[in-house]
Amino acid sequence: MTTIHSISVNINGKTYTRDVEARMTLADFLRHEIGLTGTHLGCEHGVCGACTVLIDGRSARSCLTFAVQMSGRGLTTVEGLNVAGGLNPLQQAFQEHHGLQCGFCTSGILMSLTELLSDNPDPTEQEVREILTGHLCRCTGYAGPVRAALATAEHFKSIKGAA
């Protein structure tokens, strides 16, 4: 048994303090230590993107990060997206535009798109697709997620316009 490290990490606005072995990946920490199973593991080698979370607002693969590296950091997972108990506009757009089928890759995609729309509120379709290349989806053929992302951008633009 290797050294146990005590880490303190903020996840979706709440601080958790836990003891972890160094080799525990961030993905496994979130899923099994904290019980936030919305982040999924599809490959454990950094290609499929299903495990994507936001680390201090930046998208990253939680399968390529160790929990012990995250002490003092702020993480956002898919469970942190809901607003006042309901779906946020991006999540709603995914439902409205059939942006998911089996849902396994969806959590990661939502995190990457959250980052994209925060950085770039009016992305082109090509820009959306390029961000989505960090994700593999076997069900949708990407058309639904792309539509949902662009519709969300439109939604925010129309709100801003009306404000």
Add this chain to the structure above:
Amino acid sequence: MGSKNFGARVTRFEDVALVSGKGQYVDDIHIAGTLHAAFLRSPHGHARIRSIDTSAARRCEGVHAVLTAADLPERMRKQRMPLLLPNATMATLRTQHSLAVDEVCYVGQALAIVVADSRYLAEDALAAIEVDYKVLAAVSDVRAALADGAPRAHADLESNIVSQFVMNYGDVEAAFASAPHVFREELWQHRGGGMAMETRGVLAQANVTTDSLTLWSSTQTPHIARRMLAEVLDVDLESIRIIAPDVGGGFGPKAIFYPEDAVVAHASRALGRPVKFIEDRREHFLCATQERDQYWNVEIAVDNDGNILGVRGDMLHDTGAFVPWGIIMPYIAGATMPGPYVVPAYHLACTVAFTNKVATTPVRGAGRPQAVFAMERLMDRVAHELRLDPAVLRRRNYIRPEQMPYSVGLIFRDGKPLIYDSGDYPRGHDAALRLAGYADFPARQASAKANGRFIGIGVASYVEGTGLGPFEGVTVRILPDGKVRVTSGATSQGQGTRTTLAQIVADRVGCRIEDVMVTIGDTAGIANGVGAFASRLAVNAGSSASIAGDHVRVSILKLASRALGLPESEINLEDGKAIGRGGNRPTISFGELSRAAQGMPGFSMDADHPVGLEHTAYFTPTQASYCSGTHVVEVEVDVGTGAVKILNYSVAHDCGNVINPMIVDGQVQGGVAHGIGNALLEWMQYDENAQPLTTTFADYLLPMATDVPTCAIAHVETPSPLNPIGVKGAGEGGTIPAAAAIIASIENALSPFAVRFAETPLMPDRIVRALEQAGAYAEQIAQTPAAPARGRS
């Protein structure tokens, strides 16, 4: 009767939980005390197991058990997995043992299980297991498997041939003898894996007190899995419950019953603890079933106008080391080749052979993409040789709608004569061409060429048998609170089955769709079930839902008539209420009627008073129902690098009546993405020792968002007369003709160089080599060593 929901673009209620990260996939299910399993897998394609020493592994930290075949109960050790689909032509019915006994026949075959406190610790212990292997010669390329003196995939079998069968009708000899034109093609086709984003997983919880077992499994077929497991463990069928929770994609490989599931279940019983096994991606590459290589050698005979006179040839299919699903795929391929065309005479000889690789079983399309590729390449060859437009040639040869139902002349895999029940191939064809702007393409192509760009267009059409039997039952039950509970043996891996069934039932019964609660994939929910594969659930579960809903409707009206004192003809069923027409519109809710249908303790019910407000229906199709479609693809080829970019993708898709167009479009789009992978990217490579070379997502390439354009889709609806709702399956049509259309479009783009391609996937280096041989490059290329032989597995 309303059809408010049927045919409507209803958003899926599955989505709310999934986009919130509240899905419950197998690995998300947490039971206190669960132990974790890892399997020791063969590093060799073929070897004898001399000995396995697990003593050191047993002493590793956190390990609760290490089991090999020798540690299993004798019956389980000796038993091979039940064969699901035997066929009289099969010389051998070889399936796997639960754990390898004395021989391993593919890299990845499991020899031992470690059960430990965590997956991390289980993997640590794997490294401590010592195995003494005697490495045997492995057969890798399926063509080599047929050669005299070839290594045998199984040491005790005299031949690598599993089956040889012929599909034929008509007088093919005469057709070819008298034909003015005969053209031949040799084709290599490779399809790779299903590659769902969620790997396989199982959580087994044995209850020692009641001697029962509950399994949560990513299976597409819980009821079948339950039968298989009961047989392998030698326990009472009804002592097992299998639940498929949320499942992250299936595409075929999760329909198979895997030996590991039996071993995990056994481990749970032996230890009296829940045991969870989550396959990792590397394991998935090694031992989840795939489709792989087929070699086709086919010829077509036509008259001077390109009318087909006959098709004949042979096909070789790599079945891997075992045959858990018999010879389904090559059989389907053989039956699919005639397709939408009038083919007066047909003869295809199929050989199925073992190799030392993981078994092949259906992956989205299940042998049909290969058949369509072969037929469509022949058609393009005819078009090229006779200088006919490929679309015109196809249209000339289609079966006409007035010829339906059309008897092809073969027996299909459903055991019935292959009779297309309905379809309008010319209409689909025309719709696809219109969407694609096919008529204007020559001008677009010329204009691009003038700018130094090479664009091309390709067409492919298909017919697909869907809605396969034997059945899929649905129970519809009105609950005392008025909710409508629907249960079925159907499962979903992303197809939106729950929403689809809710749409049907809400219409039949007359309730709000929000009040329908659908439970699928649980063997405790309904006595008999089959599961999801072969695009069968819309037809089977959909029809059962419709029939059961109708029965419940009849009962509701009967009870409501009694309760409201009105004739049934004056009662409407709406939003979960029975409402009398006219007057003060007396109303009674379904919930109240449900309570009435329970009677009162001690009192008799009236003679024809329905008991409970529910019905279970098992629709059994008489045969497959036949979908069809046409794809038109426009590509651009970078002549310098061989890179292919898909510019436009147009689909005409006929799946009969459409229950939910949003879901069908999603299936088509996703299916097309898979087809793009088949055409340009996906190749599961092995070396000559049957060692897999592509075992990560960096090596095995799946299409990305920049590889798959959004398709233009036209729906053609020719309702099937074979089921009450007129539907056909929709899950695979997007994949089936894709590779054919894409390869054709690449050839068309490069027509100035007159290069031809007869393989899929078609890689850029292959394109460059063909262009180079055609003199496409101005500068001379330096002498190079010969390239490795193509079509190597």
Add this chain to the structure above:
Amino acid sequence: MKPAPFEYHAPTSLDEAVTLIATLDNAKVIAGGQSLVAMMNFRYAMPDHLIDLGNITALSGLHFDAQTLRIGSMTRQRELEFSAPLASEVPLLKAALAHVGHRQTRNRGTLGGSLAHADPAAELPTACLALDAEIEIAGPNGTRIVPMREFAAGFMTTALGYDEILLSVHIRPWREGHGYSFQEYARRHGDFAVAGAAVLLDANNDGVIERAAIALCGVTDRPIRRDEAEAALVGRHLDDSVIARAASLAGNVEATVDIHADATYRRHLARVLTKRALHEASSRMKTKKRETA
């Protein structure tokens, strides 16, 4: 695919990090982790000790002085991608970054990590090679500078000793208005290059090429400069035939064979991509002659 056990160290100073790497057996440094952790998950890499450089702030950042740009080894690729000064001073790096992985990997991946990992198909080492970057290395005996040509020593092998840490990358930007291009062929967006060409050009006021750099990735076991091809450009005006000849010389190399491509195809790509890169670099080049034309 869970990693084997290891001890984790998070030094906060460079000295501490160097001491750890020099004294611990079977120790590896972790930078962005995008390559290393994948290998550890497969158990292809099983270090007993992991030394995380992520808390050593001195190792990050871009510093410009009069003639040299110093980039700390732990500078995230993302920071480079969005750096306006870098885009204007060393546009080749920005062009290369467009091909490096995906947003999600660039958020964590570092310049130093990419150079130290030394994948033959990696874009950043290739761009650094074209730029004749100098690599500053820290070890128990102090620091030393190694030219990129020497640093890229072989297949996934660098000049780093087992007890050394990559400190920073020094680049002397080319003249404002120089031509640059990074052309790559990868199977999909963000994949490692099957082959790629990084090109830098500069010409005098008469349009005669004074300086040329051509570096290839993905073609052999390490990124390579094409000296012969460069020499064929210097002293000449660029036209189609000069470019074609240089491209042909660039592609004349013994190339790697792997599951993605054979040698013939790689050489072909080297030619084609060098040619395209030369054309693109040429079109971007601004000389006094062009500006007054």
